[in-house]
Amino acid sequence: MKDRSLSIRAALQLAPTIGVLLFVFVLPTAYFFVISFWRVRAFKLRPEFTFDQYRQVLAEFSDPLQFTLALASVVAIVTVLIALGFAYFCRFQAGPAGPAFIFLVLVTLFGGYLTKIYMWKTILGSAGILNTALMELGLIDSPITALLYSPVAVIITLVHYTLPLAILPIYGALRGVEDVPLEAARDLGAGRLRTFFDIVLPQIRSGIVAAFSLSFIFTAGDYVTPLMVGGPNASMIGVFIQNQFGNRLNSPLGSALSFVVIASCMVIVLAFATAMVSVTRSRR
Amino acid sequence: MTSMHRYAWNGFGAAVIGFMLSPLVVLVVFCFSSSPLLTLPIEGWSLHWFADAFARPGFLLAFRNSLIVTVCVGATSTIIGTMAAMALSTMRPGLSVGLMLAVTVPIMAPPLLLGVALLTFYSTWLNLTLGLPTVILSHLVFTQPFVILVINARMASFDHAAVESARDLGAGPLRAFFDVTLPIIAPSVVGGALIAMALSLDDFLVTFFTIGGSNTLPTFMWGMLRKGVDPSINVVATLIMLLSIGTTVFGLRITQYRG
Amino acid sequence: MSALVQLRRVSKAYGVVKAVEPLDIEIQAGEFMAILGPSGCGKTTLLRMIGGFIQPSTGEIILDGVDVTRLGPERRPTNMVFQGYGLFPHMSVAQNVSYGLRLAQVSLPERKRRVEEALALVHLEDFGERRIEQLSGGQRQRVALARALVMRPKVLLLDEPLAALDLKLRRAMQEEFRRIHALIGGTFIFVTHDQEEAMSLATRICVMDRARVVQDGTPEEIYRRPATRFVSRFIGEANFFHGVAQSNVVTLRNGASFSAKVNDGEVDCVVRPEDICLPDQGGCDIRAEAIVENVTFLGHHRQYRLSSVLGDDIIVSSRDRSPDIDVGSTVTIGWRVADQRIVSQ
Numbered sequence: 001m002k003d004r005s006l007s008i009r010a011a012l013q014l015a016p017t018i019g020v021l022l023f024v025f026v027l028p029t030a031y032f033f034v035i036s037f038w039r040v041r042a043f044k045l046r047p048e049f050t051f052d053q054y055r056q057v058l059a060e061f062s063d064p065l066q067f068t069l070a071l072a073s074v075v076a077i078v079t080v081l082i083a084l085g086f087a088y089f090c091r092f093q094a095g096p097a098g099p100a101f102i103f104l105v106l107v108t109l110f111g112g113y114l115t116k117i118y119m120w121k122t123i124l125g126s127a128g129i130l131n132t133a134l135m136e137l138g139l140i141d142s143p144i145t146a147l148l149y150s151p152v153a154v155i156i157t158l159v160h161y162t163l164p165l166a167i168l169p170i171y172g173a174l175r176g177v178e179d180v181p182l183e184a185a186r187d188l189g190a191g192r193l194r195t196f197f198d199i200v201l202p203q204i205r206s207g208i209v210a211a212f213s214l215s216f217i218f219t220a221g222d223y224v225t226p227l228m229v230g231g232p233n234a235s236m237i238g239v240f241i242q243n244q245f246g247n248r249l250n251s252p253l254g255s256a257l258s259f260v261v262i263a264s265c266m267v268i269v270l271a272f273a274t275a276m277v278s279v280t281r282s283r284r
Numbered sequence: 285m286t287s288m289h290r291y292a293w294n295g296f297g298a299a300v301i302g303f304m305l306s307p308l309v310v311l312v313v314f315c316f317s318s319s320p321l322l323t324l325p326i327e328g329w330s331l332h333w334f335a336d337a338f339a340r341p342g343f344l345l346a347f348r349n350s351l352i353v354t355v356c357v358g359a360t361s362t363i364i365g366t367m368a369a370m371a372l373s374t375m376r377p378g379l380s381v382g383l384m385l386a387v388t389v390p391i392m393a394p395p396l397l398l399g400v401a402l403l404t405f406y407s408t409w410l411n412l413t414l415g416l417p418t419v420i421l422s423h424l425v426f427t428q429p430f431v432i433l434v435i436n437a438r439m440a441s442f443d444h445a446a447v448e449s450a451r452d453l454g455a456g457p458l459r460a461f462f463d464v465t466l467p468i469i470a471p472s473v474v475g476g477a478l479i480a481m482a483l484s485l486d487d488f489l490v491t492f493f494t495i496g497g498s499n500t501l502p503t504f505m506w507g508m509l510r511k512g513v514d515p516s517i518n519v520v521a522t523l524i525m526l527l528s529i530g531t532t533v534f535g536l537r538i539t540q541y542r543g
Numbered sequence: 544m545s546a547l548v549q550l551r552r553v554s555k556a557y558g559v560v561k562a563v564e565p566l567d568i569e570i571q572a573g574e575f576m577a578i579l580g581p582s583g584c585g586k587t588t589l590l591r592m593i594g595g596f597i598q599p600s601t602g603e604i605i606l607d608g609v610d611v612t613r614l615g616p617e618r619r620p621t622n623m624v625f626q627g628y629g630l631f632p633h634m635s636v637a638q639n640v641s642y643g644l645r646l647a648q649v650s651l652p653e654r655k656r657r658v659e660e661a662l663a664l665v666h667l668e669d670f671g672e673r674r675i676e677q678l679s680g681g682q683r684q685r686v687a688l689a690r691a692l693v694m695r696p697k698v699l700l701l702d703e704p705l706a707a708l709d710l711k712l713r714r715a716m717q718e719e720f721r722r723i724h725a726l727i728g729g730t731f732i733f734v735t736h737d738q739e740e741a742m743s744l745a746t747r748i749c750v751m752d753r754a755r756v757v758q759d760g761t762p763e764e765i766y767r768r769p770a771t772r773f774v775s776r777f778i779g780e781a782n783f784f785h786g787v788a789q790s791n792v793v794t795l796r797n798g799a800s801f802s803a804k805v806n807d808g809e810v811d812c813v814v815r816p817e818d819i820c821l822p823d824q825g826g827c828d829i830r831a832e833a834i835v836e837n838v839t840f841l842g843h844h845r846q847y848r849l850s851s852v853l854g855d856d857i858i859v860s861s862r863d864r865s866p867d868i869d870v871g872s873t874v875t876i877g878w879r880v881a882d883q884r885i886v887s888q
Binding site: 023101119123224 | 290293294296297300301303304305306307308310311314363364365367368370371372374375383386387389390392393394395396397398400401402403404405406408409421422424425428432457482483486487488489493502505506509517521522524525528529531532533536
C-alpha cells in the first residue's frame with residue numbers, strides 16, 4: 001500500500017520531465033525520422049513512402065559527408081590528445097593548482113558559442129591579430145591568408161570549442177585513479193610511459209570515449225563554424241542540412257542527411273570505443 | 285622528476301590555458317578599443333562601441349527577449365528538474381539510472397539536428413506559431429538534465445532521516461519538503477538553476493530554428509555577423525559571455541563544485 | 544662479506560625542512576628489519592629512498608654491491624608492499640601478480656607457475672580470477688605481498704603493511720609474515736609506528752625520531768638498554784627518576800645515590816614497571832617511598848599506579864599475588880642497579 005502510493009507520487013513528480021522529453025525530443029525525432037521517407041510536392045510534405053532522399057544523399061552528398069567525418073575525426077583526435085595531456089597535467093603535475101585550472105576550463109565552457117567562432121575569425125583573418133602580431137615581430141613579411149577560410153581554421157575553432165567538453169570527462173575519470181598503484185607499477189619495473197599505458201589508460205577508458213564522442217558528434221553536426229571560418233573548401237554536411245530548411249525547404253532531404261550523419265557518428269564512436277577496449281585490455 | 289620534465293609540463297599547461305582563454309581576453313580588450321579595425325596595436329581606448337550597440341535598432345528587444353527566455357527556462361527547468369530528482373532519489377538504483385540516462389540523451393544530440401527536428405515538428409506537424417514560447421519549451425529539453433544531475437548528486441549524500449523525523453513530528457510530505465529538504469539542498473537547486481540559465485542564454489542553434497521572426501541576443505549577434513564585421517558586435521558578444529560566465533561562476537560557487 | 548644494503552650519509556631535505564638527516568645503515572642479507580618511529584619522523588621517506596621513489600639529497604645507496612642512488616624504482620632489485628596496497632583495480636588477482644613478470648618478459652608457462660606459487664604462498668590459490676573489489680582487506684594485503692614476492696626481490700620493502708587491518712587480522716598477518724620470512728629467507732625491511740608490531744616481527748629495530756636514527760639494535764637490546772629518554776618512552780612503558788650525575792656518582796632527587804659511568808649533568812634513571820619490586824623485600828639496591836594510588840587487575844599481572852613523595856608518577860606491574868597492599872598506603876619500592884638504565888637528558 002505504502003509502496004504503491006510512493007510510486008504514484010514518484011510518477012507524478014517525474015511526469016513533467018518525461019513529458020518534456022517525449023514532447024520535445026522523442027516525438028520530434030521520431031517524426032523527423034519518418035518524414036525522411038516522405039515526398040515533397042509543390043513545397044508541401046506528402047506522406048508517400050520513398051527512399052529517394054537516401055539515394056540522393058549517397059549520390060550527391062558523399063563527398064561532403066566523407067569530408068565532414070574526416071574533419072570530425074581530426075578534431076576529435078586532436079581534442080582528445082590535448083585534453084588528455086591537460087587533464088593529466090591538472091591531476092598529477094599541477095599540484096594544488098590543478099582543481100583551479102579545471103574550474104577555469106569549466107567557466108570557458110560557457111564562454112559563448114557564436115562569440116568563440118567570431119573571435120577566431122578576427123584572430124585568424126589576414127588583418128587579424130595573429131597575422132599583425134607575426135608581422136610586427138618580423139617573422140613574416142605578408143599576412144598568411146591561408147589561416148582563415150580553410151579547413152585548418154575550422155579545426156582550430158572546433159578544437160577550441162570542444163576542448164572543455166573533452167577535458168571534463170577525462171579529468172573526472174583521472175580523479176578516480178589512485179596514486180599508489182602507479183608507484184606499484186614503477187616498483188614492478190614499468191617506466192613512466194609504460195605505467196601510463198598499462199595502469200592509467202585502462203582506468204580512464206570511459207572518460208576518453210566520452211570525450212571523443214562529444215567532440216566528434218558536435219563537430220559532425222556543426223554548421224556555423226564552417227560557414228564563418230571555413231570558406232569554400234570546408235563545405236561540411238551541416239551547411240547542407242541547414243540549407244534544406246533555409247531557402248530550399250526540402251525537409252525530407254535535410255532529415256535524411258541528419259540521420260545519415262547520426263548513423264555515421266554512431267558507427268565511428270562505436271569503432272573508437274571498441275578500439276580503445278582492445279588497446280587497453282589487460283593480459284596475464 | 286627532473287626539472288626538464290617539470291618545465292615541459294608547465295609549459296604545456298600554460299599553452300593550453302592560453303589557447304583556451306586568449307579569444308575571450310582579446311574580445312573583451314577590443315570592446316574598449318577606439319579603432320573600428322580589429323588589429324594590433326590598439327591605438328586608443330573608448331566606450332563608444334557600447335553606445336553604438338545599445339542604440340542599434342532591435343538590440344534592446346533582443347536583450348529583453350533573452351532575459352525573458354532565460355528566466356522562464358531557469359525557473360521551469362528548476363521546478364520540474366527538482367521534482368524529478370526527488371522522485372529519482374526514492375527509486376531503486378537500476379530504474380533511476382536508466383531514467384537518468386534517458387533524460388540526458390538530448391544533450392548528446394548535435395544542437396543543429398535538434399533545432400531542425402524541432403522546427404519541422406512544430407511548424408509542419410503541429411502548425412505552431414514560432415516565437416518565445418516555442419524557444420522556452422525547446423530549451424527545457426537540454427537544460428533539465430543538468431538540473432537533475434546537480435540535485436541528484438546532492439541527494440546521494442542526503443540524510444533521509446531528517447525528512448522522516450519531520451514526518452514523525454507531524455509534517456505532511458509537502459510541508460516536510462519545504463521545511464526540511466529544500467533548505468538543505470537549496471545551494472544545489474540554485475546552482476542547477478544558474479547552470480540552466482547560462483545554457484539557455486548562450487544557446488544559438490536551437491533558438492535560431494525555433495524563434496521564428498524575433499531575436500534573442502545570440503540570434504541578434506548572428507544577424508550582425510552576417511552583415512559584416514563591426515566592433516559593436518564585440519560589445520554584444522561580451523555581454524552574452526559575461527552574463528553566462530557570471531551565472532556559471534556564481535552557480536558553481538554555490539554548489540561548491542570541485543573539479 | 545659486505546652488507547646487502549648500504550646507506551652512506553643518505554639524507555633528504557625539502558627546502559629547509561630536513562626529512563632525513565644524514566645517516567649510515569648497513570643491512571645484512573636475511574635480516575627482518577623494522578624502521579620504527581612516530582609519524583613524521585622520516586621513516587617512510589627513508590624506505591621510499593631505498594625503493595627509489597624519492598631521490599636522496601645527499602649520500603649513496605648501494606644494493607648488493609651496485610650503486611642504485613640514481614636509478615628509478617623500476618630498475619632496482621627491490622619490491623614494495625605499499626600502504627593502502629596499490630593494487631591495480633582494473634586487473635584480476637592473477638593479472639596483478641603477474642604484471643611485474645610480464646614486464647620482465649618472463650615466458651608465459653614460467654609466469655603461470657610462479658604466479659600460482661606466489662598465490663599458494665599467501666593462501667590465495669583459488670583467487671586468481673577474482674576482481675580486486677571482491678576481496679576483503681586481509682586478502683588485498685596478501686595479493687600485494689604476493690605481487691611483490693613473485694619478483695623474488697633482493698630486498699622486500701613494506702610500508703606500514705598492517706596499518707589498515709583490524710587488531711585480530713593484524714595478529715594473523717604478523718604470523719604470516721614470520722612464516723613467509725622463515726620459509727623463503729630473503730631480506731625484509733618494514734616501516735611501522737607500532738612498537739608491538741616491530742618487537743614481534745623484527746630481528747632488528749631501527750628507531751627514528753625527528754629525522755634521525757636514535758637507536759639501532761635487536762628488540763631485546765632496545766627494550767633493555769634504550770639509548771635515550773625518547774626510546775624508553777616510545778618502546779614499552781617506563782618510569783623515570785630524575786637525578787644529577789657528578790664524578791661518576793648519580794644522586795636521585797630522593798637522596799638515593801649509586802655509582803655509574805656517565806657524563807656530569809642532569810640524567811634520568813629509567814626502570815621498567817616489571818623491574819620494580821613492590822614492596823621491597825631486601826634484594827634492591829635503590830629504594831623509594833611511594834603512595835599507592837590505584838590497582839588494576841589485568842589477568843596475568845596487576846598494575847599499580849603510585850606517586851612518590853616527590854610527586855613523580857610510578858607504574859609497577861607485579862605477578863605476585865600479594866593482597867596486603869592497600870590503596871592509600873605508603874610502601875617502599877626498590878629496584879636493582881642492574882635493571883636500570885641511565886640516560887642523559
